[in-house]
Amino acid sequence: MAKRVVPEAARRRRRPTKQGQVLTHQLIVETALRMLREHGAAGLSARRLGLALGADASTVYRYFRGMDDLVRAIADELIGTAMADWRPAGDWRADLRELGLRIYHAYLAHPQAAVLTASRVTGRPNEVAGDEAILGILRGAGFADGDAVRIYHAFIDQSLAFAILDAATLALPRAAREADEEVWQATYARLPARTHPNIAATAPLLVAEMNDSAYATALDMLLSSASAQLR
Structure with a gap:
């Protein structure tokens, strides 16, 4: 009970x-x-x-x-942190980009909490306010309701998925995290072109790129796709 x-x-x-x-x-x-x-x-x-x-x-x-109710409250607190003092500037793409980065960084500031809560749907006030704001931006930009919901779905899931992925990395013990990061230099950068021509050709770029988050790139790709659809 x-x-x-x-x-x-x-x-x-x-x-x-x-x-x-x-x-x-x-x-x-x-x-x-x-x-x-x-x-x-x-x-x-x-x-x-x-x-x-x-x-x-x-x-x-x-x-x-119960403790699960507390977990939902923690998730809503992180969304509230992301939304704090945010005001739309009127450029739908810039507004969504800022919101996406705010959500991502709010979760990443608490990696252990992010892993525990980012997959939860709370129905609490901050989450509801965030959803209302995102849908309002998309509908205000001229997207039909079906498209607005589809883009909102991809936008919020992408933000939270990257938050979980990158938070899980940050939550690792330092030694384990550093060992994972070293693999790109110690293994991938040393693969011969004879057996792995594509990895060998791009190895310096992989070493420089793969230990950083791809969230900003993925966010821009999503927004570019939505922008092209709107045009």
Whole structure:
């Protein structure tokens, strides 16, 4: 049975926690983000969160129906960070490009949280506001509704997919990440043209390119395709 969620007005503790803080929805989300950054998804539990907050673990359930509800709140917090202070400038392509980069970088700033949350659909206010803004940009640019939805779908999935991919790399232990990066120089750059002519011909470019994210390139390709369709 789902746990009863106390209305916002009734959620505040009557006294501060051991750290001298009064618990709020926002404080719990921010603390959970810090725990994910320091310990990864395996280190996030109601018990550990309660300890970090200086409160009993059951206190978390006064704010969230469960840990999955908290994960959704974290995802919405990251979208909110991306949307903060953003205002459309009136150029649909530039506006979408800025939003895509904002979403990508908001998730990448919290790699462990990104891996845990970027695949989730929350239905929470920040996510809904972001979807409304993106669809509004596309419809305002002149795209038919069906095309607007199709481009929105590709746009948001691409942004979040790259966030997960690149965040997973950042979440690796440093030694493992550096070992992966070295493969392009240690292996690909040394393959002979006799057996691998295409790799050998492009090896210097592969070494220079492949350890960087391709998100900005993929985003520009998507927007160029949409622009050509609109014309």
